[in-house]
Amino acid sequence: MRRILHLPYDEEELLAIEAGDEVILEGTLYVGRDQVHRRLFDALGNGEDLPFPFHGNAIYYMGPSPALPGFPIGAAGPTTSARMDPFSPSLVKAGLRVMVGKGPRKEEVRQSIEECGGLYLQAYGGCGALYSSCIRSSSVIAYPELGPEALLCLSVSSFPTVCIIDPRGVPFTGRA
C-alpha cells in the first residue's frame, strides 16, 4: 500500500504503516551516518545536549556529494544501514524512532523498533540523483568538521521509501 508520512510525524500516521508499504516522506528529515551515530551515542551516554530533538523526527543515513551550482544538494541516496546497527537500539530507545537507510538490520534493531513503536524505511540504493531531486533545502546543523558526514537538516518532498520494519516490529523480507 502507498502511504504518506509527514515529518515531524504524528503517532497515528506512523502506526498505520505496515511492512512492505511504499512510504512517501514529506517534510523535515535529519541526516547522519557513521561518525554522527558515534557522536550521538556518546552524547547520550555522557548526558550531553543533543543537536536536534529526537522525538517526532526521523534520521536518514546519507552523505551527499557536493551541490552543483543552482541545486540545494548533490547526489543524496542512502548508505548501508548495517553500519549504524551498534548505535541504533540506544538511539531508538532515546526517541529517535524513525530511520531511513538501505539494506538489512540486526535483530537488536528490529527488537528496539518493536519495543518503542519505531520504523525502518529503505530508500532506493544508489539512486543519488533521484533523491537529490526530492530535496528542497539542506543545511548543516552540527559537526561541520565531518565534511560529507556532517549532521544535516533537509526539507524533502515526494521522497520514496519502502517500509522494511513496521512499528510492530514486523519485517518485510520480500520472500514468498
Add this chain to the structure above:
Amino acid sequence: MGQDRETLHRDALCVRDALIRASRVLPDDTEAAIASAAARGGKAESVVAAIRTNLQIAREKGMPMCQDTGAFWCLASIGRSADVRIGDVEKVIQEGAALAAEEGFFRRSIVSDPVRSRINTGTNLPVFISYEAVDGSDVELSFLLKGFGSENCSSVRMLNPTAGEDGVVAAVIEMLEAAGGKPCPPVFLGVGIGGTMDRAAFLSKKAFFRITDDETLSRRILDGANDLAIGPGGLGGFPTALGVSVQTEPTHIAGLPVALTVNCWAERKAAVRFRGGL
C-alpha cells in the same frame, strides 16, 4: 624520455573527462543489462524503476548518479614497447582524477589514516593504482569509481586445491549470500581465481574490464546468485546479479585462492587508451 608538461596535462584532461562521464552515465553494456532486466517478485519492479529514473535524472542534470562517487581504482596496462615513463603515467592518473573530483562535484570519500584519525584527504585522492606490462605499445588506463557499500561485501577465500568448480561456485555464492541486500543489488561480480591472495583480489577487479576467462563458471555463479532471490534492493525477487566475469591465472599446488569483488548496479567504469604511450 619523458613528455612535456603540456602534453601530460592534455592527457590528464582526457582522464578527467572519462571519469566525470563515468560518474553520470553507465557504460552501454551495463545500462543495457539494467534496461532489459525482467524484474519480478518482491519489490523488484519498484526498485528497478527507481534505478532507471535515477539514471535519467543523472544524465539530464549532469549530476553523479550516486552520492558515493567512490574510491578511484586504476589499472595501468603499459605496453612493453610503449615510449613512456612510469612516473608520467602516475602523474596523469593522479592529476586527471583530482580534476574529476573537483570539476565533477565528486564526494570526497577518502580518509588518510584508516585506523585512528580518519582525516579526509579533501581531494578524493590518492588513486589506488596497479601497474601491469602488456603486449604492444599503448598505455591503457582502466578506472573503477568504486563505491564502498559494495566493496565492504568483497572478500577473498583460500580454498583447498581439491575444491574444484563446485567449491569455487559455493564459495562465491556464500560470500554473496552474506552480503544480502547491503551492496545495492542487482550486482555485477568480478571473480579472481589463482595466483596468491593479493593476485586473486587484483584479478577480481580487473575482471570488470575483461571478457570472462571461464564462461561455465560465470554462468553457474550468475544462476546461483539469482537463485538466492536477494533481489533488487535486497527486497526479494529477480534479478540479484546482472553479470559475472571471471579472471584466472596459475597458482600454487597447495592452494586455490578465490576473490570476489562485488559491484553495485551502478557499475561505474572508464577506460582511456593512449596510442603509442602518453
